[in-house]
Amino acid sequence: MDGMSMSGMGDMSMGDGVPGLFYLQKMYWAVVGSAIAAGTVVNILNRLLARQRLRDSSLTPSKPKSLFFSTYATLTAIVREASYATLPPVSLHGRTYHFAPLGPVAIILANLVVVLVFCFYKLDSTNQWKWEDVGYRTGFITIAQLPLIFLLAGRQNLIGILVGMSYERLNWFHRWTARTLWLTATIHMGFWFRDWGRYKYITYELRTYTLATRGFAAWIILTFIVITSAAPIRRLGYEFFVLQHLVTFVGFIAAVWLHAPDEVKVWVWIPIGFLVFDRVARYLWATYINLSIFHRSKGTTGLWANRATFTPLPGNATRITVENPRLRWKAGQHIFLTCHSIAPLQSHPFTISSLPEDNKLELYVRAEKGGTRRFFRYASKHHDILGSGDRDTPRNQTRTVFIEGPYGRMRPLEQFDSVILLAGGMGVTFTMPCLRDIVARWRTEQTGQSTQLAATKRIRFVWVVKSRTQLGWFERQLQSALADIEQCKLANPDLVREIELSIYITCDEKLEQPAQSNLCAVPQTTIPDSPEVDEKTSEKPTAEEKDSVSVGGCGVDGTCCCTTAIEDEDAIRETQCTCSGHAAPAIVSESDTKSLPQLTVLSGRPHARTVIRKVLEKAEGESAVVVCGPRGLSDDVRRSVVYLSDERAVHKGTGAQGVYLHDEQFGW
Template sequence: MNMDMDMGNMDMGNGPSPFYLQKIYWAVVGSFVGAATFANIVDHFLAFQRLRDSTLTPSKPKSLFFSAYATLTALAREASYATPPPISIYDRKFHYAPLGPVAIAVANMIVVVVLCFYKLDTQDQWSWEDIGYRTGFITIAQLPLIFLLAGRQNILGLIAGIDYQRLSWLHRWVARTVWLCATFHMGFWFRSWGRYHYIASQLQNDYFAKRGFAAWCILTFIVISSMRPVRSLGYEFFVIQHLVMFVGFIIAVWLHATAEVKVWVWISIGLLVFDRVARYTWATYINLSIFRRSSGSSRTLWANSASFTPLPGNVTRITIENPGTGWSAGQYMFLACHAIAPLQTHPFTIASIPEDKKIELLVRAEKGSTRRFFQYALKHAHVLGTEPATSSKKTRAVFLDGPYGRLRSLRQFDSVVLIAGGMGATFTVPLLRDIVARWKEGSVRGTQAVTRRIRFIWAIKSRAHLSWFETQLRAMPTDVDACQCEDPDIARGVEIGIYVTCDEKLEQPPSNVPCQPKTALPARPERGGTRDSDEERSGAAEKDGPFISSPRTGGCHCTATTQDDTADTRVRCTCSGLTPQSSTSPSLPLLFGRPATRPIIRKALEEAEGESAVIVCGPRGLSDDVRRSVVYLSDERAVHKGTGAQGIYLHVENFGW
């Protein structure tokens, strides 16, 4: 059968024109994007209004419109934040995505299936070719959406206020929907050809059939290789094969498509080219010293150079002085250092704030480049956690891409709860410091501060991990007191709680590893908290190499749950029958056990006089627990449903579902 026909004039029986159905699909997509854009605009207006509100409750709705909007937002949040409990299969836990993103992915799939089969009878053998044509039209019309969702310089993310990492999850599910639609397309043609037993003949001799089948095979490989268990095997290999396969897929689709529908392929190619050109142009600007002053002592071609310092917990601190780009607290950078790890780029959260005038990245050593960074840092550091003398300090040229990441300004909320597990503090500590820095700035300028209370919770495995941010956290009470003295009429407060879930000071360190005197040794690297996304994560930590790890004898593990970190700082668990000592620092009280997130969040909400923000970054178990706690408390308190309870904004910084 020759499929090269004028599709614009073909008869689809009782169904509408396939070109019309393509427009319907994009009208639905446009409606979703329009709704997200409207919400993003309103959120920006709310932030603008609150930061200039001189009343005692600037983060509280002041009009009927914003009260109604707050009620609708509360209902939508309760539904979208909800997350089912994980399931365990053979000692492995499988976590679910939140219902909000799942609902969007399912809605897209339902729309696609309806458009594929609307007014067509799948049991009528004379309709099978019509279904084959229509499903082909719907399949190719979805291609631009895949590329819209995939780009780092993301147009949808910009207008809707959504980070590209979250859109990348939807990108994968849209791609799976495209694969399903393409399977319908191929299946009904096969079903029609099967009546006459010439499927094999068509695949051997028909121009369109051969290229269409090749495109389906490539897409199938892309979908399988993009699943989390496969892509976690090796990020570098995943990226290379993903790009190669997508190029092959686009070529095969372009050869398979007729002239009437090639426009969808060209749009996809245009979006891909736009993303690459925008990224490479910006990367050139921030990485070449001809545009920016070099951070090194001598002027070189490259604008950014970094020093590497080993820290407890197999963590490397990467410091880039006077970087060629700005950033905001909570954003992340893609970093490459080809002198240490050639041809590898990974995303890491920026652990510093712009006032530091330097980018600091804390990178946990796993496989690939992260492991090589730690090896290099160990080689050029005399004592763990310290930097060599300035005269002998070695730096390497690094290449930056970014910054990326979008988060609603936390300065507009009355109360902020920051919860982190392990390396998740690289996300929450800059947010904490940014709010306090705005307090200090406001005290000097005499401006109104919206945020009144901050609760900072950090769960770590070892007391040694506290050294990652100990200086910043110990300075926090002094900074807050200074702000209070400058403007005593506005009450501000920061409560910090550090939870040690497994204090490894009780364990004997390996004798052949350099470490700081009287400092606890780190645990073997745990997953969670590092900025590397699941699809870009280097993998689980290896057992060999120069990693600093404590023996697992004794089964040191704190399983107790601490209900309130402000009530008591005594020991909450024991390890191997021994009792660790509690912290003697009044400014950074240590508790031993796991934080009970629900009472912590409830206390902050009860004290809030306006909308609150809850931010969490850490392992999936912690993130899901916080999600469920926020949904439960929102429902329990009947937020914006006549009780006077104010809204709860939740941001979960996780790295791929």
């Protein structure tokens, strides 16, 4: 059968009551469009709710005040409890495998069910005379999925804008919808092979039938893309993955375009249009923020607008600082950074650890391999110049960098009554700006601001680190935040503004006692001045890197490990820790205590459920839990939120308020 005869398949009848191929394609997108519309409605309601809370002058602005919002809160709590749940991790051959939350999994499974139903609806796949019909049907349904995959892949993401979700989360859906596409393409090819196999024509058709040859080539390329997109393979070499992904994508689209009949080529042009839109939008915005011609009023000279200093830090890390950057961002967002003079043709995503009011963009980059290691080597080579701390670094001692972004979305934290921030290791570069942003809003309100900038009353900040040398990462920022809160309390003692900070040290070789003693909680001297770093790579989630803190053990070289969960901080104030695993307070010097009087430093790891429960018991409205760190910590926090929501019967008539969870990971 040639391409001309195939062109009428879309309208050809496959029997009484069997819907046409074009009709099923439209029905598939009706389902997809309905799901996106539902997400858009929820996003709009959340935005209205946030605005309403910030305008509420009552003592409990984060508590529902109307029947509508009470009903909405109840429905939201029920959906959250189910969607946040996740299966326990599985350990095989020394490796731990984590699962995605049930909410995203349910969406992917729903898409899979819809696709398979449309593929086989009213067709008898056991009837050999219907195998061609199944082949045509699955082909039409397969190609109709292409636009969705491209919609989910772009950084300037239309779906993300509508539903309020960042591109890096949608990328997980992009990968799984691509796997669904591969499944239907395989079924499409399998039924044609099955039909040809009755007459032993498979090899003959592939040699002589051009349409079949092109289709088989498209399937081979798609199979290669799916295999190489698996996380273990991606992480072997991200730069290589990106390059081959782009090359194979072009080959796949070309093969599909050559294979598809003219009447369905529109399903190829649509995703190409989405790709062009994403690239053009990204390049136009990047041109604006990187070319100095658009920023002459800010005193920018030269061709490029952004120059950065690279400072080496302990722990094979680099602090990258861009003074007076030409973009604005929100706490928790990230950018893609390129420095061709150090790491040519490489672009890496990093969390922005500073706030716009700092008038500088700071990134903390851990040297792993590739471009990040080149950053550290360059900074180390020039450390006498760039590590001096001189803010007035000469221009010829900086490097031109190119910035793309910012990216990242989550619900504004200032709308919640209580905010719990939990970070593991380098994850603090995500939670620290969130903490500082809320405190800055509190401070601004005390300067005569007429409107309420934050409904938040309480902040619980927990940071889990592997070594006490990491305590200096954000000491200055913590001191500033605590000082601002004290000023707020003095300015308005009747206004509730509470913050509790805890740092947990899970493994520190300097805590090791002499051989004659088994105590591992000994006085610590000083909190170091030089901070270490954090790196956020969305393609390679750094929250899982080996230097992050996990709930497992450490000290493989025989050093002391304190990894037992501390269920109650107050109960262990006077105890010590033995190398058998009992938790203890990590004692800091008197000078450190004076500089951070409200900071609790402990040896061990936090018991997430207890930390969250204590805050929820005081909450007078909806609370937010934000976690950024290794998958073990994230899973523990997620399970704790689900357990506490069920235990407290959140928004089920008990008066207990809801809990919003944001798990900062690249996908799942």
